Amino acid sequence: MNSAPWEIVIGLEIHTQLATHSKIFSGAATAYGAQPNTQACAVDLGMPGVLPVLNQDAVNKAITFGLAIEAEIAPYSVFARKNYFYPDLPKGYQISQLEHPIVGKGYLDIDLDGESKRIGITRAHLEEDAGKSLHENFHGLSGIDLNRAGTPLLEIVSEPDLRSAKEAVAYMRKLHELVRYLEICDGNMQEGSFRCDANVSVRPAGQTTLGTRTEIKNINSFKFVEKAINYEVERQIEIIENGGRIIQETRLYDANKDETRSMRSKEEANDYRYFPDPDLLPVTIDEQLKAQLKAALPELPAAKKQRFQAQYQLDHDAAHALTSSRAMADYFEEVVKHTTLDAKLCANWLTGDLTAALNKADLDIQDSPVSAARIAELLQRISDQTISGKIAKQVFDTLWQHPNSTADTIIAEQGLKQITDSGAIEAIIDKIIADNPDQVEQYRSGKDKVFAFFVGQVMKAMQGKANPAEVNKMLIAKLTP
Amino acid sequence: MHTKTIKQLAEGLRAGTFSSVELTQHFLTRIEKFHALNAFITVTQEHALTAAKQADKRLAEGNAPLLTGIPFAHKDIFCTHGIKTSCGSKMLDNFIAPYNATVVDKLHHAGAVMLGKLNMDEFAMGSSNENSFYGAAHNPWHENVVPGGSSGGSAAAVAAGLAVCATGTDTGGSIRQPAAFCGITGLKPSYGRVSRYGMIAYASSLDQGGPMARSAEDAAILLQAMAGFDEKDSTSINEPVPDYSRHLTESLQGLKIGLPKEFFQHGLNNQIAQDIDNALNEYRKLGATIIELSMPTLTMAIPAYYVLASAECSSNLSRYDGVRFGHRCEHPADLTDLYLRSRAEGFGSEVKRRILMGTYALSAGYYDAYYLKAQKIRRLISDDFQHALTQVDVIMSPVTPSHAFTLGEKTADPVHMYLEDLYTIAINLAGLPAMSIPIGLSADTPEAPKLPVGLQLIGAYFSEAKLLNIAHAYQQVTNWHQLIPTGFE
Amino acid sequence: MLLTTNDVKKIAYLARLGIEDHDLEAFTHDLSNMLNLMTQMNSINTDEVEPMAHPLPQSQRLRADNVTETNQREHFQHLAPHVEDGVYLVPKVIE
Structure with a gap:
C-alpha cells in the first residue's frame, strides 16, 4: 500500500452492552440466547400507551466508565429520541442521548510497541439497543426478534486520534480490557456485547483539515476491524489518486469477501429529528453517587x-x-x-x-x-x-x-520425586565418567561446554528426577582432577 | 337514577334501594336507547354486568370504596386488557389491549363498573369529535352540534346520562372544551398527577387524564380514584394525594380571582362574556375579589402548542407501522410500501397533518426555528402563569370563544379549528390544573339551539382541591350543572 | 404558500406516510396555513430564554435493576398481523 504521502485518520464508536439484568427502560431480561421475542415485554415492543423508566444500574455503569477514563460526569444529562423507521426499532425511534451525554471528555492511554499514546474520548452516552432482523427460512421475508431491543448500550466515541488500523485495534483492545475490568460489559464479541463502527478518512500528510469520512458499521472482531480499516483506507486512497471524490456514506464490512460496500438503505435522508424524550426527565447525578462509585472502582x-x-x-x-x-x-x-x-x-x-x-x-x-x-x-x-x-x-x-x-x-x-540421595547420584556419575573418557579428557583440557553433556547424561539416566544442584556440585567435584 | 350524584347513588346502593346490577342495567338500557348519540365506540355489556355483580357482593360485605358499583365509562384512549382500545382510529380498530392502563386498574380496584369505551377524536387530535374513525358523537343539547373534542364521547355520555361519570384526557383542552360544550364539569389535573401509563400518547409532555362528571363533587370523587404516583410513569409526581372531597365546602371569603385581559378581547362571543360576568358576580357574592391581569405571552400559546404537540405526536405515532399490532396494508410490495400504505390507510387526515407538521418542525434546519422556539415560548407562558398565580388564588377565563358549533362547520379549515383552543392550550403548556364548569345556556332562538357555556378555573400546581372547592361553592348557589338536555331527562 | 408539494412529499416520506398525488395539493395548502400560524412566534424575542421541555422541574427517577417481566410472547403476538415461529414477519430487510 502506497500510503507514504497519506495520513490516515480514524475515530471509533464502540457500542458496549452494559451487563445489567434487566433492560434500560423495562423490567425484561437481557440474557443472551433466549427464544425469539420471549424477552420482549410491552415496553420493548412499543405497545400503545407504555412508558420507559430508567434502570439505575445502567446509569451506575456509565458513571463507572466515565470515572475510569477521568471524564467529566454530567451533573445533568438528557435522553433524546432518534427518529427513523426500521423493523427492528419498535417505536420508530431509539432512545439515546445527543446534547447532554452522561459522560463527557476523557481519555485512554494505549501502548504501541512500548510507547504510550493518549487517545481522546469525546463522550460516552447511554442508549437502547435495537432488535435483530433474521433473514433465513422465512420464504423471502425477514423475521424480527426483539429480545435485544432495549438492552442498555454505552456508546463510546473516540476523537479522530487514531492514525492506523493497528492503533485502532490497540485502542479497541484497551477499551475491551477496561470495560471487562470494570465489570460493566461481558465483552463477548460473538454475542455482540462489544461492537465497533469506524469512521475512516485519509488526507495528504501535513494537511490540517479532515478528509471526507466514511463510516464502517458493525465490525465485531479485532481482526475484522484491522482488515476493514485497511481495506477502506486503500479504497479511499485509490479513489483520490485516480482523481475521484470520497462520498460520505455508511459502509458495511463483508468479512467473507474482505471488502467494504455501501449500505444504500441507510443512506436516504439521514434526518433523525432528535428531540428531548418527553417521557423521560433529565437525569441528575449528585456528588454522593459519584463518590460512592469512585470508591467502588477496581x-x-x-x-x-x-x-x-x-x-x-x-x-x-x-x-x-x-x-x-x-x-x-x-x-x-x-x-x-x-x-x-x-x-x-x-x-x-x-x-x-x-x-x-x-x-x-x-x-x-x-x-x-x-x-x-x-x-x-x-x-x-x-x-x-x-x-x-x-x-x-x-x-x-x-x-x-x-x-x-x-x-x-x-x-x-508417577514416582517423580526428585532424588537427592547423593549415593545414588554418585554411582550414576561414576559410571558415566567411566563410560566417556574422551569427554572427560576434553573437559579437563578446558572445554567447559562438555559439562552440559555430563549433566544431560546424568539426568537422562535418572529420568530427570535428580536434584540439578546436587548433580552439578558432584559432577564438578568428580571431574576436577 | 341517571340524574343522581355519585354520593346519592352510593347511598342507594348501600341502603339496598337498588343494586349495582340494576343500576348498571339502567345505564346499559339508556346507552342502547340513545345509541344514535354515538357516544360509545365499544359497549362492554357482559363485562359491566359481571363487574356489577362483584360490586354488589363487595357492597354486601361492607367496607366497599365509594365508587363501588357506580357505572362509568373510559375514553377509548385508556388501554383495557382484553377489550378493544381504538383511540378513535382505524389504525387500532383491531387492537385488543394486552394490558390495563394504570387509571383503568385504579378504577377497577375502586369498584367502579365500566360500561364501555367512549368516542373521541382520532388519537385525541381534534376539537369536535369529527376526527373519529367511528364518526362524531353528537351533542345531547342538539343533534346537529358537535360535543367538542377530543373527549367528546365522554362529555356527551355524561351530559346525556349514559354514564354517571367518565374519564377523559386533555392535551390542549380535550376535557375542558367538550365539558363546556355539553354543560358538564371537567377537570384537567396538574401534569404528573394522574398516571399516563396505558393512556395512548398524543403529546407526552402535555397529555393528562382527568375526570368528567355532572358536578365538582362527583369530579372530586372520580379524581380521587384516578390520581396518584405511578412508578411506571417517569413523569408521574410522587406527592401525596389530598382528600379532594374534604375541602369542597370551604368558604371563598377573601378569594382573589385573576382575569387575564388577553382572554377577554376580540373573538369572544358577547353572550359568553355576559355569562362569565354573571358568574363572577356570584363569586363576588361568595366573598371573592376580582383582579385584572395581563399575560401578554398567552397570545403565543396556539402556535407554540401546535409545534410542540405536532412534534411529539409525529414521534409518538411512529410505532404504528403495521408490524407488531394495528392496521397493516394488504400485500406490501416491500418494506417501504408496508410503512407508507399501512400508515396512509390507518390514519385520518388530521392525524396525518399533525404528523407531517411535527416531522417538518423537527427536521434538519427547522428545529431551532420551530421546536426550540416553541419550547422557549412555553417557558415564557409558564413563567407568566407562575407570576400571575403569586398575585391571585385562581385565574378565570372562558373555555371556548363561542358556543358549540354545528357538525361540519369547521372541518374545512384545520387552522380555524385550532383557534377553538385559544383559552385552554396555554394551561397544558404550563402543566397547571384547570376546570370547566357550566355557567349558562345560550338564548333559545329559532336559528340557534340552546347550548351550554363553560367557565374555566385555572390554579397553581397541585391546587386541584382548591379548584374543586371554588367550583363546588358556585354549584351550591346555582343550578346550571343540574340542567338536563331535552329528551334525556 | 410556505411549502411546495415537493417539500410535502419529502416530509411525508420521512414520516413514512403514503400520500396520494391528488391529496398533495390539499396537504400542502393546509400545512402552509399551519406554518403561517406558527411563524407568529417570531414576534417574540426569546434570545435569553431557557427552553422548557417539561412542565415541572423534576429529575428522572431510577428503577432498581430487577427482572420483573415474564415471557408473554403468545399474548402479544395475537395482535400481530403476521408472525411465524415466534418472530414478526416483514418484507425482506435489505441492508
Missing part, C-alpha cells in the same frame, strides 16, 4: 501493571500479560499468595505453560480447569525442591488432563 489495568512491576519485580511484558484481564491478574495473585516460589517464576508459569494450554483449548482464564490453588501447590513443590522445573511441566500436563487430581498425588503416583 484497580485499573495501568495501575495494576505498575504495582505488579514494583511489588513482584516483574518486567514490563510479564506485568502487561498478567494484567491483560482482571481474572488473570487475580489468578496470578492467588498463586503467589500460596507459594513461596519466586513471583517471577510464577509469572513465567502463568504466561508460559498455563497460557499456552488455555490458548490451545480456547479457554479464558476464568474457565481454566486447573485452579490457582492447584497451580500454587505444584509450584510449591518446585520451591521446596521436591521436583525440578522440568518435571513440574510434566506434572502440569497430567494435572491439566486430570484437574481433580493434585500435584502431590501425581508426583507420588
Whole structure:
C-alpha cells in the first residue's frame, strides 16, 4: 500500500452492552440466547400507551466508565429520541442521548510497541439497543426478534486520534480490557456485547483539515476491524489518486469477501429529528453517587501493571500479560499468595505453560480447569525442591488432563520425586565418567561446554528426577582432577 | 337514577334501594336507547354486568370504596386488557389491549363498573369529535352540534346520562372544551398527577387524564380514584394525594380571582362574556375579589402548542407501522410500501397533518426555528402563569370563544379549528390544573339551539382541591350543572 | 404558500406516510396555513430564554435493576398481523 504521502485518520464508536439484568427502560431480561421475542415485554415492543423508566444500574455503569477514563460526569444529562423507521426499532425511534451525554471528555492511554499514546474520548452516552432482523427460512421475508431491543448500550466515541488500523485495534483492545475490568460489559464479541463502527478518512500528510469520512458499521472482531480499516483506507486512497471524490456514506464490512460496500438503505435522508424524550426527565447525578462509585472502582489495568512491576519485580511484558484481564491478574495473585516460589517464576508459569494450554483449548482464564490453588501447590513443590522445573511441566500436563487430581498425588503416583540421595547420584556419575573418557579428557583440557553433556547424561539416566544442584556440585567435584 | 350524584347513588346502593346490577342495567338500557348519540365506540355489556355483580357482593360485605358499583365509562384512549382500545382510529380498530392502563386498574380496584369505551377524536387530535374513525358523537343539547373534542364521547355520555361519570384526557383542552360544550364539569389535573401509563400518547409532555362528571363533587370523587404516583410513569409526581372531597365546602371569603385581559378581547362571543360576568358576580357574592391581569405571552400559546404537540405526536405515532399490532396494508410490495400504505390507510387526515407538521418542525434546519422556539415560548407562558398565580388564588377565563358549533362547520379549515383552543392550550403548556364548569345556556332562538357555556378555573400546581372547592361553592348557589338536555331527562 | 408539494412529499416520506398525488395539493395548502400560524412566534424575542421541555422541574427517577417481566410472547403476538415461529414477519430487510 502506497500510503507514504497519506495520513490516515480514524475515530471509533464502540457500542458496549452494559451487563445489567434487566433492560434500560423495562423490567425484561437481557440474557443472551433466549427464544425469539420471549424477552420482549410491552415496553420493548412499543405497545400503545407504555412508558420507559430508567434502570439505575445502567446509569451506575456509565458513571463507572466515565470515572475510569477521568471524564467529566454530567451533573445533568438528557435522553433524546432518534427518529427513523426500521423493523427492528419498535417505536420508530431509539432512545439515546445527543446534547447532554452522561459522560463527557476523557481519555485512554494505549501502548504501541512500548510507547504510550493518549487517545481522546469525546463522550460516552447511554442508549437502547435495537432488535435483530433474521433473514433465513422465512420464504423471502425477514423475521424480527426483539429480545435485544432495549438492552442498555454505552456508546463510546473516540476523537479522530487514531492514525492506523493497528492503533485502532490497540485502542479497541484497551477499551475491551477496561470495560471487562470494570465489570460493566461481558465483552463477548460473538454475542455482540462489544461492537465497533469506524469512521475512516485519509488526507495528504501535513494537511490540517479532515478528509471526507466514511463510516464502517458493525465490525465485531479485532481482526475484522484491522482488515476493514485497511481495506477502506486503500479504497479511499485509490479513489483520490485516480482523481475521484470520497462520498460520505455508511459502509458495511463483508468479512467473507474482505471488502467494504455501501449500505444504500441507510443512506436516504439521514434526518433523525432528535428531540428531548418527553417521557423521560433529565437525569441528575449528585456528588454522593459519584463518590460512592469512585470508591467502588477496581484497580485499573495501568495501575495494576505498575504495582505488579514494583511489588513482584516483574518486567514490563510479564506485568502487561498478567494484567491483560482482571481474572488473570487475580489468578496470578492467588498463586503467589500460596507459594513461596519466586513471583517471577510464577509469572513465567502463568504466561508460559498455563497460557499456552488455555490458548490451545480456547479457554479464558476464568474457565481454566486447573485452579490457582492447584497451580500454587505444584509450584510449591518446585520451591521446596521436591521436583525440578522440568518435571513440574510434566506434572502440569497430567494435572491439566486430570484437574481433580493434585500435584502431590501425581508426583507420588508417577514416582517423580526428585532424588537427592547423593549415593545414588554418585554411582550414576561414576559410571558415566567411566563410560566417556574422551569427554572427560576434553573437559579437563578446558572445554567447559562438555559439562552440559555430563549433566544431560546424568539426568537422562535418572529420568530427570535428580536434584540439578546436587548433580552439578558432584559432577564438578568428580571431574576436577 | 341517571340524574343522581355519585354520593346519592352510593347511598342507594348501600341502603339496598337498588343494586349495582340494576343500576348498571339502567345505564346499559339508556346507552342502547340513545345509541344514535354515538357516544360509545365499544359497549362492554357482559363485562359491566359481571363487574356489577362483584360490586354488589363487595357492597354486601361492607367496607366497599365509594365508587363501588357506580357505572362509568373510559375514553377509548385508556388501554383495557382484553377489550378493544381504538383511540378513535382505524389504525387500532383491531387492537385488543394486552394490558390495563394504570387509571383503568385504579378504577377497577375502586369498584367502579365500566360500561364501555367512549368516542373521541382520532388519537385525541381534534376539537369536535369529527376526527373519529367511528364518526362524531353528537351533542345531547342538539343533534346537529358537535360535543367538542377530543373527549367528546365522554362529555356527551355524561351530559346525556349514559354514564354517571367518565374519564377523559386533555392535551390542549380535550376535557375542558367538550365539558363546556355539553354543560358538564371537567377537570384537567396538574401534569404528573394522574398516571399516563396505558393512556395512548398524543403529546407526552402535555397529555393528562382527568375526570368528567355532572358536578365538582362527583369530579372530586372520580379524581380521587384516578390520581396518584405511578412508578411506571417517569413523569408521574410522587406527592401525596389530598382528600379532594374534604375541602369542597370551604368558604371563598377573601378569594382573589385573576382575569387575564388577553382572554377577554376580540373573538369572544358577547353572550359568553355576559355569562362569565354573571358568574363572577356570584363569586363576588361568595366573598371573592376580582383582579385584572395581563399575560401578554398567552397570545403565543396556539402556535407554540401546535409545534410542540405536532412534534411529539409525529414521534409518538411512529410505532404504528403495521408490524407488531394495528392496521397493516394488504400485500406490501416491500418494506417501504408496508410503512407508507399501512400508515396512509390507518390514519385520518388530521392525524396525518399533525404528523407531517411535527416531522417538518423537527427536521434538519427547522428545529431551532420551530421546536426550540416553541419550547422557549412555553417557558415564557409558564413563567407568566407562575407570576400571575403569586398575585391571585385562581385565574378565570372562558373555555371556548363561542358556543358549540354545528357538525361540519369547521372541518374545512384545520387552522380555524385550532383557534377553538385559544383559552385552554396555554394551561397544558404550563402543566397547571384547570376546570370547566357550566355557567349558562345560550338564548333559545329559532336559528340557534340552546347550548351550554363553560367557565374555566385555572390554579397553581397541585391546587386541584382548591379548584374543586371554588367550583363546588358556585354549584351550591346555582343550578346550571343540574340542567338536563331535552329528551334525556 | 410556505411549502411546495415537493417539500410535502419529502416530509411525508420521512414520516413514512403514503400520500396520494391528488391529496398533495390539499396537504400542502393546509400545512402552509399551519406554518403561517406558527411563524407568529417570531414576534417574540426569546434570545435569553431557557427552553422548557417539561412542565415541572423534576429529575428522572431510577428503577432498581430487577427482572420483573415474564415471557408473554403468545399474548402479544395475537395482535400481530403476521408472525411465524415466534418472530414478526416483514418484507425482506435489505441492508
